[in-house]
Amino acid sequence: MRLKIHHQTTYHYDSPVPYGLQQLRLRPKSREGQEVLHWDIAVAGGKLEVCYEDEHANTVDLVSFDPGQTEISITCSGEVEVTDNHGVVGRQKGFVPLWLYERSTALTQAGDGIKALVAGLTRGETDLATLHALSAHILAMVPYSTDQAASDLTVEQAIAAGHAVCQDHAHIFISAARQMGFPARYVSGYLMMDDRVMQDASHAWAEAHVPGLGWVGFDVSNGISPDARYVRVATALDYRGAAPISGMRFGKGAESMNVSLQVQQQ
Amino acid sequence: MNESPAYFDEMLQPDGGPRGPYAQYYDWLRKEEPGRLLEKSAEAEALFRLTGITFNVYGDPSEAERLIPFDVIPRIIAGREWVKVTKGIEQRVRALNAFLHDIYHRQEIVRAGRVPAHMIARNAAFLPQMIGVTPPGGIYTHIVGTDLVRTGPDEFFVLEDNARTPSGVSYMLENRETMLHMFPELFSKVKVQSVSQYPRSLRRSLSACAPQACEGRPTVAVLTPGIYNSAYYEHAFLADQMGAELVEGHDLRVVNGRVAMRTTEGYKPIDVLYRRIDDDYIDPLNFNPDSMLGVPGIMDVYRAGGITLANAPGTGIADDKAIYSYMPEIIEFYTGEKAILNNVPTHRCSEPEALKYVLDNLADLVVKEVHGSGGYGMLVGPAASKAELATFRAKLAANPDHYIAQPTLALSTVPILTDAGLAPRHVDLRPYVLVSPDRIEITPGGLTRVALTEGSLVVNSSQGGGTKDTWVLEE
Numbered sequence: 226m227r228l229k230i231h232h233q234t235t236y237h238y239d240s241p242v243p244y245g246l247q248q249l250r251l252r253p254k255s256r257e258g259q260e261v262l263h264w265d266i267a268v269a270g271g272k273l274e275v276c277y278e279d280e281h282a283n284t285v286d287l288v289s290f291d292p293g294q295t296e297i298s299i300t301c302s303g304e305v306e307v308t309d310n311h312g313v314v315g316r317q318k319g320f321v322p323l324w325l326y327e328r329s330t331a332l333t334q335a336g337d338g339i340k341a342l343v344a345g346l347t348r349g350e351t352d353l354a355t356l357h358a359l360s361a362h363i364l365a366m367v368p369y370s371t372d373q374a375a376s377d378l379t380v381e382q383a384i385a386a387g388h389a390v391c392q393d394h395a396h397i398f399i400s401a402a403r404q405m406g407f408p409a410r411y412v413s414g415y416l417m418m419d420d421r422v423m424q425d426a427s428h429a430w431a432e433a434h435v436p437g438l439g440w441v442g443f444d445v446s447n448g449i450s451p452d453a454r455y456v457r458v459a460t461a462l463d464y465r466g467a468a469p470i471s472g473m474r475f476g477k478g479a480e481s482m483n484v485s486l487q488v489q490q491q
Numbered sequence: 492m493n494e495s496p497a498y499f500d501e502m503l504q505p506d507g508g509p510r511g512p513y514a515q516y517y518d519w520l521r522k523e524e525p526g527r528l529l530e531k532s533a534e535a536e537a538l539f540r541l542t543g544i545t546f547n548v549y550g551d552p553s554e555a556e557r558l559i560p561f562d563v564i565p566r567i568i569a570g571r572e573w574v575k576v577t578k579g580i581e582q583r584v585r586a587l588n589a590f591l592h593d594i595y596h597r598q599e600i601v602r603a604g605r606v607p608a609h610m611i612a613r614n615a616a617f618l619p620q621m622i623g624v625t626p627p628g629g630i631y632t633h634i635v636g637t638d639l640v641r642t643g644p645d646e647f648f649v650l651e652d653n654a655r656t657p658s659g660v661s662y663m664l665e666n667r668e669t670m671l672h673m674f675p676e677l678f679s680k681v682k683v684q685s686v687s688q689y690p691r692s693l694r695r696s697l698s699a700c701a702p703q704a705c706e707g708r709p710t711v712a713v714l715t716p717g718i719y720n721s722a723y724y725e726h727a728f729l730a731d732q733m734g735a736e737l738v739e740g741h742d743l744r745v746v747n748g749r750v751a752m753r754t755t756e757g758y759k760p761i762d763v764l765y766r767r768i769d770d771d772y773i774d775p776l777n778f779n780p781d782s783m784l785g786v787p788g789i790m791d792v793y794r795a796g797g798i799t800l801a802n803a804p805g806t807g808i809a810d811d812k813a814i815y816s817y818m819p820e821i822i823e824f825y826t827g828e829k830a831i832l833n834n835v836p837t838h839r840c841s842e843p844e845a846l847k848y849v850l851d852n853l854a855d856l857v858v859k860e861v862h863g864s865g866g867y868g869m870l871v872g873p874a875a876s877k878a879e880l881a882t883f884r885a886k887l888a889a890n891p892d893h894y895i896a897q898p899t900l901a902l903s904t905v906p907i908l909t910d911a912g913l914a915p916r917h918v919d920l921r922p923y924v925l926v927s928p929d930r931i932e933i934t935p936g937g938l939t940r941v942a943l944t945e946g947s948l949v950v951n952s953s954q955g956g957g958t959k960d961t962w963v964l965e966e
Binding site: 244246248274275276277278279280285287289319320321322324325327328462471472473 | 595596597598601608611612619620621622623624744745746747748775776780787788791792794795796797
């Protein structure tokens with residue numbers, strides 16, 4: 226499936242920003258099951274400083290604000306050809322040892338909520354079946370809702386809230402899978418929802434490492450494994466490591482953010 | 492401890508005569524008036540106060556800045572003794588750099604089963620952001636301090652490796668300056684190898700590790716956390732001696748893909764940053780977001796090849812005292828040779844049998860935190876009270892992974908000058924090593940630390956130790 230993506234993020238600031246930086250993880254890579262035909266990032270109100278590959282093989286762009294800006298806008302546009310691999314991403318590549326994905330992070334630290342969730346899970350006959358069961362169990366226990374309390378919830382806060390957005394679902398899955406001994410990681414990317422061109426936001430899901438199969442994706446919020454409508458952009462131990470945009474700035478004043486995202490089949 | 496066990500005295504032989512390396516010095520010393528030496532000693536202290544060389548002692552609010560006591564009796568090492576030591580250090584430092592590269596790449600040493608994976612996986616000093624990163628010139632640890640102790644004429648042990656941020660080199664330089672100033676006649680009598688080239692060598696060594704982005708003569712700067720840091724004096728001193736800029740985080744920002752410092756003529760890119768700020772604080776964008784000391788985005792520029800950080804982030808894993816216990820294996824794995832310098836036998840309390848042994852023999856052992864430094868949080872069994880032993884027993888039982896234990900070594904002694912004359916005190920030695928792609932340079936001597944309390948084996952300046960000038964004789 227050929228997906229055409231146009232993704233614009235605009236930040237407005239109440240007062241001019243004297244100095245600021247943003248780290249972008251917004252470049253999908255060609256890999257098995259995914260071919261990037263072309264991809265461009267344009268920055269208005271800032272400039273590209275450096276570009277490198279991080280430890281998870283994500284391409285990172287560091288952008289600095291043009292001094293005194295009150296608005297910075299990042300526009301990604303491109304086309305990606307995706308094939309349906311039933312969520313199977315394949316073996317671990319590069320230098321990152323698998324044990325790194327067993328480390329918990331501040332956002333995925335398992336507490337009583339995760340432990341209870343894992344204890345209540347009926348395991349399947351295979352690892353794969355168990356992980357699918359986990360995904361369904363999470364969705365049943367913590368249903369999807371667009372009503373997000375905060376963007377940086379820990380897994381325990383999300384479970385306590387009783388409902389979750391895709392980011393929280395991915396974190397809960399990662400935390401629970403690690404509890405069960407599976408290396409697991411966070412994926413940020415794009416999903417073409419079949420019924421619309423304008424998408425609400427970029428998407429997130431989780432991957433677990435299954436012996437024999439390698440990395441397999443699980444989209445808890447949608448109750449499936451990623452198919453040809455999913456574009457993988459960045460992976461990390463949690464949201465903070467894979468966030469499409471993270472940054473810092475000097476200066477006071479409030480900011481607001483506006484996202485416009487179109488994903489459509491060509 | 493007062494039964495005077497057979498400690499190796501580096502100056503005096505059992506018959507009362509001097510050992511070879513001290514012969515000429517001792518000849519001079521015998522003719523000196525003790526009163527004049529004490530006067531010189533007071534003069535030295537005044538000199539140090541004047542230059543402002545101080546050291547903050549954490550946990551002692553009454554004395555935020557304290558002078559490290561200096562003893563005027565030098566510690567003397569023969570040229571041929573030194574040659575063996577330097578060969579051992581060089582081998583060790585090569586192995587450390589190879590280990591760091593391996594740990595952040597293929598981890599062959601783990602695959603080969605020589606170091607268990609959990610030693611890396613559970614290590615807080617392992618920095619995932621360094622995975623796959625090869626620093627400019629392939630050097631991870633540009634400046635190393637290898638702490639040595641001596642137990643006999645030919646017996647040196649490595650006590651610990653300081654691959655992350657070895658401090659104290661300014662004392663090595665100031666101690667020599669002071670001795671030259673006070674006893675010029677001595678240095679014409681005894682041929683001592685110079686240490687004064689260190690700042691020049693440091694600059695050369697750092698410059699040799701400049702990143703690809705560097706154009707022309709490398710710009711070197713020293714990054715300090717600021718005046719409240721215990722080693723601020725040293726940061727300022729080294730920058731001055733090297734002819735490099737002394738900068739703080741807020742002086743730097745990302746400009747045109749480089750890290751640049753504010754100057755009167757605008758921003759100037761820095762090629763090599765000798766940073767004296769810990770990994771976690773160096774970049775609030777990539778590490779601790781609350782850090783006010785670092786430079787946002789410096790890790791991004793580093794990973795893109797725009798700057799050299801010395802020492803490289805993530806080198807702290809080599810300072811871990813549990814990793815230390817694997818150094819003989821690490822040296823053999825990467826160099827194919829047996830370690831020239833001995834490791835102190837080390838019990839890893841994470842291993843149940845070792846823990847049992849340690850708990851059973853606590854009063855005879857030295858227990859250290861695996862991530863500790865500066866002599867904080869350690870137990871010297873033979874000198875500990877019953878209450879201290881009990882406290883440590885509880886700590887060990889609660890968190891065995893956090894500790895290693897070593898036998899109490901019979902550290903050599905060198906006399907210090909007291910009001911009552913010469914008196915032997917235990918010493919260690921930190922030589923300073925500079926690593927660049929084309930050479931490993933070891934300054935002859937280093938910093939001798941001396942436990943000023945009679946019988947004490949803890950030489951750390953943070954624990955009340957003093958220093959001595961260290962002489963390596965010309966052959």
